[in-house]
Amino acid sequence: MIGIITDYGYNDVYAGLLKVVAKEVCRNAEIIDITHGIESFNILKGAYATLVTLPHLPPRSSLVVVVDPSVGSSREPIVAEIGEWYVVAPNNGVVWLAALEYGVGNVFRIEKKLTKYRSHTFHGRDIFVPVGAYLECGGSPERLGNLTSLKELPVNLVRELSGSMLRSTVIYVDKFGNVALWYKGNPFSYGDKVLINNKFEAKVVKTFSEVRKGELAVYVNSFGYLEIAKYLGNAARELDLEEGNIVTLEKLT
The missing domain is CATH 2.40.30.90 (Bacterial fluorinating enzyme like)
Structure with missing residues (x-):
């Protein structure tokens, strides 16, 4: 199963295209829209959504989280082993709450290209969802890129x-x-x-x-x-x- 969380909203084509591209990579993928209503650019809201969604997903499921105000910058795209699940996301802190609660294993930088789509502004389509679909069809995260470390949230967690x-x-x-x-x-x-x-x-x-x-x-x-x-x-x-x-x-x- 692939769950998807974004701040794309529901008025534009972006959220729907994610599922189209996922099916191109893994035709039999089961795709669940968790929400596309995260407040724009709000990484902490995305982190909370990630935190509370994971326990509802079957083990070894992929959760794709795209709250990415620095899309196209030097921030890394990653796959993180969080508890029993994979989280595919920008390495900007959006995975941090879940890592603290459920534990973090290996974190891989996504370097492998899995689709024909290329842009500087739509990495949900070009990178994150294709990787979620690749994992859903049995792909190995080790083949996606080198190990890296998870970034913390820029928030004082007390x-x-x-x-x-x-x-x-x-x-x-x-x-x-x-x-x-x-x-x-x-x-x-x-x-x-x-x-x-x-x-x-x-x-x-x-x-x-x-x-x-x-x-x-x-x-x-x-x-x-x-x-x-x-x-x-x-x-x-x-x-x-x-x-x-x-x-x-x-x-x-």
């Missing part, structure tokens, strides 16, 4: 728990304004009250609908990460948060 206080980085804000943090699980207890950034009170719950409309909730999201929501509202707007910000949550006594 997971600090000290007593009743947690400091953590915002790694994703979804369309509802729900704020996912770089913290797996929940350091608080069900029913606790916490203070967010020394200002906003929230309740620790199992689901955001356990608070009243307009109230803030803290809970473990469907991917296992701590998240802040405003019931029937937008927590990111209320708290003035975006990806990369550091948040503090302190249990109220």
Whole structure:
């Protein structure tokens, strides 16, 4: 199976052409569009999407991730062995969260050309998806190029728990304004009250609908990460948060 994540959007031909080219390389490839709606150029959003998608894919599947604001530059195209999967992506940090959570094996620089397509601006078509299809049809990553090292995200990733206080980085804000943090699980207890950034009170719950409309909730999201929501509202707007910000949550006594 090949999963595809991009920031191409849905109005242009780019996303559809990826599947056409994948079929040219591996006719029997099963291709799943995970999303083409990542915010343009937002590598951290792409990294979170990569992180939470991989466990849903069968082992040895390929996930092609194209959030590539430096396309055509000296940044490397890579195949990374992440946990049980292959991730094909630009080496710009978009694989980093998944590498931290699931472990990283070999990382290969893509040097082999697999299609007739050549451009400086559409490497999703010319490089990344063809490699995903090549792997889907049993190709060996060792044949694609030399070993390289994985680039980190240019983001200060914080997971600090000290007593009743947690400091953590915002790694994703979804369309509802729900704020996912770089913290797996929940350091608080069900029913606790916490203070967010020394200002906003929230309740620790199992689901955001356990608070009243307009109230803030803290809970473990469907991917296992701590998240802040405003019931029937937008927590990111209320708290003035975006990806990369550091948040503090302190249990109220």
